[in-house]
Amino acid sequence: MPSHEHPLPQALTGHAGYLAVRLGQRAQRQFEQAILPIGLRPQTYDLLATVAEHGPLSQRDIAGTLGIEPARVVGMTDELERNGFLTRRVDPADRRRNLIALTPSGRRLVAKADRIAREVEDELLSPLTARMREDLRTAMRRVLDLS
Amino acid sequence: MPSHEHPLPQALTGHAGYLAVRLGQRAQRQFEQAILPIGLRPQTYDLLATVAEHGPLSQRDIAGTLGIEPARVVGMTDELERNGFLTRRVDPADRRRNLIALTPSGRRLVAKADRIAREVEDELLSPLTARMREDLRTAMRRVLDLS
DNA sequence: TATTGTTATACTCTATAACTATA
DNA sequence: TATAGTTATAGAGTATAACAATA
Secondary structure: OOOOOOOOOHHHHOOHHHHHHHHHHHHHHHHHHHHHHHOOOHHHHHHHHHHHHHOOEEHHHHHHHHOOOHHHHHHHHHHHHHOOOEEEEEEOOEEEEEEEEEOHHHHHHHHHHHHHHHHHHHHHOOOOOHHHHHHHHHHHHHHHOOO | OOOOOOOOOHHHHOOHHHHHHHHHHHHHHHHHHHHHHHOOOHHHHHHHHHHHHHOOEEHHHHHHHHOOOHHHHHHHHHHHHHOOOEEEEEOOOOOOOEEEEEOHHHHHHHHHHHHHHHHHHHHHOOOOOHHHHHHHHHHHHHHOOOO
16 A cells, blocks of 8 residues: 555646636536436537527527537537437528527426536535635636626 | 627526636636647646656656546656656666656746746636635635645 | 556547538 | 538547556
């Protein structure tokens, strides 16, 4: 039983940048484990949640909202359409665009995934008081210039 | 000029998990751009900072401290050794182990990278007060069970 | 037998650039 | 000429397991 454990250097733990990377990795992994059983991955959940909140959207709008490449939306939309959670239909006003809309099954799935997301969040932040949790979210939103 | 911008759904911006993923991505990208000119990547900086703080370490100890796979340390150590920033020498007490130590050049590089890391951190958190920055770091350390 | 470091492999992810169809 | 969506490709990054040397 060798190797005393060495703590992370203060050069790393002293920076929010490093801490955010580690926290993001943990959150992503935990959420992924939790929603895999209902047939979603974090990315596809993000897409469904976006369509659930903003109504029918083009794939380009989805990409713009989530800050990802339009080409990445294609595969995610394929997967969700194949599983019956959303529909593609051509926008009559601009036939280049696909309007993405949730099916009833997709709406039920989002509701379920929302519950799971809240549970994972609650477990992740369990060391913090309610006030600290809200302050943490507020600070990160401010840095990211959101809300 | 179509597409009004749609904001991120509250299902995402309301969760620290999602915000941490986004913040981690941004921090990682900005830090990467900033240290590339001095021949480092975030990963190799983490390794150097660990050795700088804890003195000579085996590759396994480095992996354990950073929470990564020992196999990943091999390539990073190769790269840093090739560039003259650290040395591998066999541990006389256990000839399976390599003791990784910084060279004078490596020590200078870490000092430079530390300065850059502080600058990037300062820029990243510029929307926050000093108090909010410290609270943010404290909250993330607590969630990650560090320090 | 177990552990350290190494290597090789395969796999995922992503970025990019063509290509089509529509505008 | 520009845009939305699609496809294909290549590249980076990562995880995994097998292996050699040493304990």
